[in-house]
Amino acid sequence: MENCIFCKIVSKRLPAFITYESNDVIAFLDINPINPGHTLVCTKEHFDVLTKVPEKLAQGLMTAVKDVSAKLIIKLGYQGFNILQNNDKCAGQIVPHIHFHVIPRNPDDLVRFNWSENIKRMSEEQFKETYRRLTT
Ligand code: AMP
Ligand code: ZN
Numbered sequence: 001m002e003n004c005i006f007c008k009i010v011s012k013r014l015p016a017f018i019t020y021e022s023n024d025v026i027a028f029l030d031i032n033p034i035n036p037g038h039t040l041v042c043t044k045e046h047f048d049v050l051t052k053v054p055e056k057l058a059q060g061l062m063t064a065v066k067d068v069s070a071k072l073i074i075k076l077g078y079q080g081f082n083i084l085q086n087n088d089k090c091a092g093q094i095v096p097h098i099h100f101h102v103i104p105r106n107p108d109d110l111v112r113f114n115w116s117e118n119i120k121r122m123s124e125e126q127f128k129e130t131y132r133r134l135t136t
Contacts, residue, residue: 006097
C-alpha cells in the first residue's frame with residue numbers, strides 16, 4: 001500500500017524504533033506513547049482489520065505480541081501491560097493497517113481507560129437475544 005505509514009515502516013522507507021522483526025511481523029515504538037515502551041505490533045503485509053488476517057499469520061502476530069509484552073516486563077521492569085487493538089474508524093482506528101498496541105503498565109502510572117463510564121445496561125431479554133443471534 002503506497003501511502004500507508006506502517007507499510008512505509010515495514011519497507012524501511014520511514015524510520016522507526018523497530019524492536020522485533022520476523023518474516024511476517026514487525027514491532028516498533030509508538031511515537032505517541034501512553035507509557036515509555038508502548039509498542040505497535042503489526043503484520044508486514046497490509047490488512048486493514050484483524051478479521052482479514054489469515055489464520056497462520058494471526059498466530060505469528062500473537063506470538064510477537066506475547067514476546068514484545070514479555071520484553072517490556074523483563075527489560076524495562078514494568079509490572080503489567082494492556083493489549084489494545086482498534087478495528088475501523090468507529091473503534092478509534094487511525095492507521096488502517098492492522099496492529100496491536102502493547103501498553104506497559106505500572107501501579108500508579110495514572111493511565112485511565114474509563115471502562116466503567118462506557119458500560120451499557122442490558123436486560124435479561126437483550127442478553128438472550130444477543131446470545132441467540134451469536135449462537136444460531
Ligand atoms: P490506532 O488508533 O490504533 O490506529 O493507532 C495508531 C497509532 O499509530 C497511534 O498510537 C500513533 O501514535 C501511532 N503512529 C502513527 N504514526 C506513527 C509512526 N510513524 N511511528 C510510530 N507510531 C506511529
Ligand atoms: Zn499498510
